Amino acid sequence: MIGARLALWRIISSIEQKEESRGNKDHVSMIRDYKSKIESELSNICNGILKLLDTRLIPSAATSDSKVFCLKMKGEKIPRSLGNCTSLKITNLEDNDLIGEVPLKIENLQNLMQLSFTNSSLTGLIPYAIFNSSKIEVIGLYMNYFSGHLPSSMGHLLPNLKALYLWENELNGIIPNSISNAPKFINLQLGANHFSGSIPNTLENLRLLEVLNLASNNFTSESSTLELMFLSYLTKCINLTSIVVANNPLNGTLPISIGNFSTSLEQFVAYNCSIKGIIPIGIGNLSNLVTLYLEDNELVGSIPTTDGIIQLQRLHLQDNRLQGLIPNDICQLNNLDELFLNHNELFGTIPTCWGGLSKLQKLYLDSNQLTFILPILLES
Numbered sequence: 611m612i613g614a615r616l617a618l619w620r621i622i623s624s625i626e627q628k629e630e631s632r633g634n635k636d637h638v639s640m641i642r643d644y645k646s647k648i649e650s651e652l653s654n655i656c657n658g659i660l661k662l663l664d665t666r667l668i669p670s671a672a673t674s675d676s677k678v679f680c681l682k683m684k685g686e687k688i689p690r691s692l693g694n695c696t697s698l699k700i701t702n703l704e705d706n707d708l709i710g711e712v713p714l715k716i717e718n719l720q721n722l723m724q725l726s727f728t729n730s731s732l733t734g735l736i737p738y739a740i741f742n743s744s745k746i747e748v749i750g751l752y753m754n755y756f757s758g759h760l761p762s763s764m765g766h767l768l769p770n771l772k773a774l775y776l777w778e779n780e781l782n783g784i785i786p787n788s789i790s791n792a793p794k795f796i797n798l799q800l801g802a803n804h805f806s807g808s809i810p811n812t813l814e815n816l817r818l819l820e821v822l823n824l825a826s827n828n829f830t831s832e833s834s835t836l837e838l839m840f841l842s843y844l845t846k847c848i849n850l851t852s853i854v855v856a857n858n859p860l861n862g863t864l865p866i867s868i869g870n871f872s873t874s875l876e877q878f879v880a881y882n883c884s885i886k887g888i889i890p891i892g893i894g895n896l897s898n899l900v901t902l903y904l905e906d907n908e909l910v911g912s913i914p915t916t917d918g919i920i921q922l923q924r925l926h927l928q929d930n931r932l933q934g935l936i937p938n939d940i941c942q943l944n945n946l947d948e949l950f951l952n953h954n955e956l957f958g959t960i961p962t963c964w965g966g967l968s969k970l971q972k973l974y975l976d977s978n979q980l981t982f983i984l985p986i987l988l989e990s
Contacts, residue, residue: 688727693718704728704750712737719743726750728775733757742767750775752799759783765791773797777823781805785824790815801825801854808832809855814843823854825879831862836886838862848872854879856903863887869895881926882906889927894918905929905950913951917942924948928974931955936980941966948972956980
């Protein structure tokens with residue numbers, strides 16, 4: 611019934627525009643009366659999921675009495691009247707060509723649990739009300755042009771927030787320490803913005819955290835120490851599966867405690883971070899690690915033993931200053947698909963047992979001082 615009424619509404623809207631362009635005021639008046647009746651019917655019908663293909667319908671159809679709880683829309687701008695849908699629980703405006711700012715009346719949506727304004731061209735500040743919603747669980751605002759910073763008190767105001775997706779915007783400032791007071795956080799993605807300062811050690815309090823993406827910002831290490839202490843604190847988040855901090859001027863060393871991460875960790879991505887020093891031997895304890903990207907840093911020393919990382923599929927260590935022999939235990943990485951060791955200072959002979967790495971598809975060893983025994987490698 612909703613679909614039929616929406617189709618009729620669109621037809622009438624088209625007729626209205628034509629009659630208006632012809633200057634037929636009497637016809638336009640009658641058409642608008644009929645159109646208003648349809649919108650009123652829609653307002654009464656919408657006690658469930660409402661999908662609007664044109665946001666121009668909202669001003670009349672959505673009132674403070676509407677029982678709409680799930681809304682999907684397409685249109686150019688987010689109408690201010692969206693704030694009238696006070697029963698809304700789910701708002702999905704993803705993958706639209708939305709422009710302009712998020713209306714401040716969104717503060718009226720106190721029942722909102724999921725908010726998705728993603729992959730559009732929205733600008734301006736993120737309304738403070740979005741970070742002051744006790745019921746909201748998911749905030750998705752990625753791939754827009756939002757600016758400004760995160761509220762310093764945001765963590766105290768979001769007791770049920772599980773996921774915050776803000777990557778690919780123009781946000782700046784620091785990650786507020788209060789974020790650690792949002793106890794249900796599972797997914798925190800702030801990549802590809804202009805955030806700065808140090809990564810808060812208080813993230814350790816997000817004990818349910820599974821995914822952390824802070825890549826492509828301007829985060830630095832604490833001035834008091836060269837060691838990247840936030841990694842030591844994150845080891846207390848035993849549910850972490852993915853840590854992505856690539857493309858940040860961290861300018862520090864990997865802590866020995868990196869080997870204390872839970873076996874749930876599957877992805878550690880920290881390329882182009884000006885990381886210095888050695889790769890701690892404890893990294894071999896991460897038995898379920900699948901992806902390890904540490905390329906484009908200033909790492910020295912030898913490649914540590916890898917015999918404990920039996921699930922590893924992608925190992926990228928290129929463009930560092932690693933020295934010494936390539937360890938034979940790489941031969942035990944039966945799932946290895948990509949091995950990038952190029953542009954280092956490695957020497958010696960390539961282990962002949964590499965011929966048994968049947969899943970290996972990408973191998974880069976150039977710009978080292980290695981001795982190749984190609985026939986043995988090519989046998990596989």
